[in-house]
Amino acid sequence: MADFDVIVVGAGPAGSVASYLLAKRGHTVLTVERGKRPGAKNMFGGRLYSWSLERIFPEFWKEAPVEREVTKEVLGFLHGERGVEIRLSTRPKGRSFTLLRAKFDQWLAEKAEDAGAEVISGFKVERPLIRDGRVVGIVAEGDEEMEAEVVIAADGALSFMAEKAGLRPKLSKEDFAVGAKEVIELPKEVIEDRFGLSEDEGAAQLYVGDLTEGVIGGGFIYTNKESVSLGVVMRIGSLASKVSEISTAMWEVTEKFKSHPMIRRYLEGGKLVEYSAHIIPETQFMRGVKLYTDGMVVVGDAAGFCVNYGVTVRGMDFAIESARAAAEAVHHALESGDTSARSLSKYQEILSSGMLREFETAKKAVDLMEDERLYSSIPKIAVETLEHLFLVDGKPKENLYSFLRKEFSEEGISLLSALLLGWKALRSM
Amino acid sequence: MDIAVLVKQSLDVQELRVDQDTGKIYIEDAPTKAGDIELNATEEAVRLKEKLGGKAIAIMLSTGGASGKRQKEAREALTRVLAMGLDGAVLIMGEGAEKGDTYVIAKALAEEIRDKFGLVLAAEGSEDNFSGLLPARLAAELGWPYVAYATAIEVEGDHVKVTRSLEDFEEVVRVKFPAVISVTQEINKPRVPKLVEIVKAKKKPLDQKDFSPPVEPKLTIRELKVPKVERKQIVIEGDVEEAAEKLIQALKEEGVL
Numbered sequence: 300m301a302d303f304d305v306i307v308v309g310a311g312p313a314g315s316v317a318s319y320l321l322a323k324r325g326h327t328v329l330t331v332e333r334g335k336r337p338g339a340k341n342m343f344g345g346r347l348y349s350w351s352l353e354r355i356f357p358e359f360w361k362e363a364p365v366e367r368e369v370t371k372e373v374l375g376f377l378h379g380e381r382g383v384e385i386r387l388s389t390r391p392k393g394r395s396f397t398l399l400r401a402k403f404d405q406w407l408a409e410k411a412e413d414a415g416a417e418v419i420s421g422f423k424v425e426r427p428l429i430r431d432g433r434v435v436g437i438v439a440e441g442d443e444e445m446e447a448e449v450v451i452a453a454d455g456a457l458s459f460m461a462e463k464a465g466l467r468p469k470l471s472k473e474d475f476a477v478g479a480k481e482v483i484e485l486p487k488e489v490i491e492d493r494f495g496l497s498e499d500e501g502a503a504q505l506y507v508g509d510l511t512e513g514v515i516g517g518g519f520i521y522t523n524k525e526s527v528s529l530g531v532v533m534r535i536g537s538l539a540s541k542v543s544e545i546s547t548a549m550w551e552v553t554e555k556f557k558s559h560p561m562i563r564r565y566l567e568g569g570k571l572v573e574y575s576a577h578i579i580p581e582t583q584f585m586r587g588v589k590l591y592t593d594g595m596v597v598v599g600d601a602a603g604f605c606v607n608y609g610v611t612v613r614g615m616d617f618a619i620e621s622a623r624a625a626a627e628a629v630h631h632a633l634e635s636g637d638t639s640a641r642s643l644s645k646y647q648e649i650l651s652s653g654m655l656r657e658f659e660t661a662k663k664a665v666d667l668m669e670d671e672r673l674y675s676s677i678p679k680i681a682v683e684t685l686e687h688l689f690l691v692d693g694k695p696k697e698n699l700y701s702f703l704r705k706e707f708s709e710e711g712i713s714l715l716s717a718l719l720l721g722w723k724a725l726r727s728m
Numbered sequence: 729m730d731i732a733v734l735v736k737q738s739l740d741v742q743e744l745r746v747d748q749d750t751g752k753i754y755i756e757d758a759p760t761k762a763g764d765i766e767l768n769a770t771e772e773a774v775r776l777k778e779k780l781g782g783k784a785i786a787i788m789l790s791t792g793g794a795s796g797k798r799q800k801e802a803r804e805a806l807t808r809v810l811a812m813g814l815d816g817a818v819l820i821m822g823e824g825a826e827k828g829d830t831y832v833i834a835k836a837l838a839e840e841i842r843d844k845f846g847l848v849l850a851a852e853g854s855e856d857n858f859s860g861l862l863p864a865r866l867a868a869e870l871g872w873p874y875v876a877y878a879t880a881i882e883v884e885g886d887h888v889k890v891t892r893s894l895e896d897f898e899e900v901v902r903v904k905f906p907a908v909i910s911v912t913q914e915i916n917k918p919r920v921p922k923l924v925e926i927v928k929a930k931k932k933p934l935d936q937k938d939f940s941p942p943v944e945p946k947l948t949i950r951e952l953k954v955p956k957v958e959r960k961q962i963v964i965e966g967d968v969e970e971a972a973e974k975l976i977q978a979l980k981e982e983g984v985l
């Protein structure tokens with residue numbers, strides 16, 4: 300007899316949701332989290348799309364520690380000291396909320412605990428316990444073995460669990476992007492005033508431009524209740540070779556972003572209370588990932604269910620939905636007494652008829668965002684075109700068409716390819 | 729004979745957030761845990777309980793108020809010491825406990841301990857306040873002898889031999905049960921519980937009781953603040969010789985040299 304029906308490695312959103320659902324169905328669940336507390340070290344940009352969590356906890360925002368509901372979307376182009384902001388005000392059908400992980404992850408983990416899962420923090424899992432080619436449990440720090448009928452690897456982007464179980468190849472730095480984030484405290488009223496929000500409304504603002512110096516990536520701002528989350532996301536591969544270089548580059552770009560005149564005014568008088576950095580799995584590597592093996596399934600970031608759009612990253616909702624599918628499959632496997640790969644393949648089946656389609660659409664959008672011109676030429680052209688339109692200096696104005704032609708040819712882009720870029724953008728949305 | 733181990737719910741001082749401008753300390757936001765020296769006391773209790781042939785029980789009188797968050801943290805802290813090998817735990821919590829000074833806390837603890845235990849082990853000081861007053865006060869309340877700063881404890885029949893570490897010398901004393909002893913971090917190396925021990929610890933008896941202050945506190949804290957250190961921000965320029973000279977001069981003026 301195994302020690303537990305299920306051992307879940309990691310108490311991020313994926314791990315806690317899987318633990319919750321399986322404990323609720325009466326299985327014995329042990330969840331092992333390496334941080335001091337669930338969420339203690341976890342970070343993300345700032346927004347959760349609620350569709351997947353809502354299936355598990357209807358109207359969860361009424362009790363969960365979310366910050367603000369996003370009703371303002373801003374896309375910004377920065378060029379030098381200048382900038383353009385496009386603002387969409389809406390009450391979107393697909394709700395999304397800003398939140399802070401330390402609080403939110405802890406809330407989800409408590410849900411799992413209340414349902415009967417044993418959530419133990421402060422323990423690192425070293426590797427899956429493998430016997431006769433089958434995962435039969437985990438090996439925790441101190442070489443301690445613990446057995447389970449099924450192991451769920453929810454250990455995030457770097458997932459050594461998946462790697463050591465042979466479910467994914469060893470990754471190189473090209474497979475990742477990196478994000479850095481600061482939490483800056485500001486009084487509630489100041490946030491609402493500066494971002495044009497009413498109470499509980501939130502803004503999600505993304506910026507691309509010359510601040511990343513041609514590297515794919517950009518800056519983001521999300522408003523919380525009494526703070527803003529601000530940060531940058533960049534490709535590691537194109538960035539540098541050493542960790543120290545990467546962190547310096549991240550820091551420099553963050554500083555540049557914060558001191559841009561258009562961004563600075565949002566932050567004035569704010570107090571920096573938190574700094575963190577994290578890696579982001581790039582979607583390409585999904586090709587080499589298997590989702591299950593005998594006695595184990597992989598969920599969330601560990602399985603690569605994360606989309607990096609360049610500046611924004613989306614992974615929380617996929618982590619939650621993949622955990623739901625996995626829990627369903629694991630439940631059936633436990634009930635039938637067969638936890639082999641064949642039985643657990645139900646996980647992939649459930650995903651294929653649901654989330655994977657949404658995930659594929661999301662990935663299409665990424666193909667467009669791969670275009671480096673979006674991060675250099677387009678912001679410049681946007682800023683200069685609007686300047687051309689709005690500035691009056693008493694001299695005769697060149698007509699817009701010839702101005703645009705000049706702008707595009709300076710950047711080495713034909714008008715045709717600009718149109719194509721626009722078309723691709725529309726199609727992918 | 730049973731041993732009581734006093735385990736304080738200490739603020740995790742590494743995670744204390746301070747407002748640099750006002751000196752305000754965000755006590756409510758900081759997480760809590762079992763203090764490090766309490767782990768030494770626990771280790772010693774686990775070692776001694778076999779010789780004494782009784783149980784070792786953790787006692788925590790939480791001064792963190794009664795919020796759900798503090799309650800959860802208190803239980804987690806107790807789970808940790810239980811996982812090290814204690815047999816059970818008593819958690820005393822309630823509104824008003826956060827206002828209690830050592831006088832109130834010692835009185836309340838004495839009620840819990842008298843008639844039930846023959847030995848009390850405590851940390852020489854708590855991790856967050858480190859006043860070191862509580863064990864002595866508790867001993868006074870109980871009317872038991874008190875030995876502070878133990879670096880070694882040996883059971884010899886109906887008494888214990890305690891080595892105490894003092895500034896310049898060591899002292900070895902003998903004390904009869906019942907007694908209160910505070911330990912230092914040098915006394916032992918606390919074991920690190922295994923995963924399976926933590927799982928089992930969650931099933932050990934944890935008795936939660938409501939706190940009601942037995943007396944009014946004699947001391948109330950009006951405000952907690954970080955002392956403000958103003959930097960002088962003097963920049964000394966010039967070549968090395970010259971700058972060194974000026975630096976020495978400046979340090980002399982400050983009375984440092």
Ligand SMILES: Cc1cc2nc3c(=O)[nH]c(=O)nc-3n(C[C@H](O)[C@H](O)[C@H](O)COP(=O)(O)OP(=O)(O)OC[C@H]3O[C@@H](n4cnc5c(N)ncnc54)[C@H](O)[C@@H]3O)c2cc1C
Pocket residue numbers: 308309310311312313314331332333334337338340341342343344345346347348422423424425453454455456477478479480530531532577578579598599600601604605611612613614615616618
């Ligand atoms: C800069 C940045 C911005 C982002 N912005 C957004 C956003 O705005 N919206 C969005 O939806 N997504 C965003 N994401 C992605 C999102 O954070 C992830 O997709 C999501 O956290 C995945 O959840 P998870 O549970 O799979 O993994 P994680 O949240 O990474 O959780 C993994 C957990 O496992 C634990 N763990 C790891 N290894 C071990 C081990 N060996 N033993 C025990 N425990 C272990 C970790 O401590 C952690 O708690 C962003 C990511 C980054 C880096």
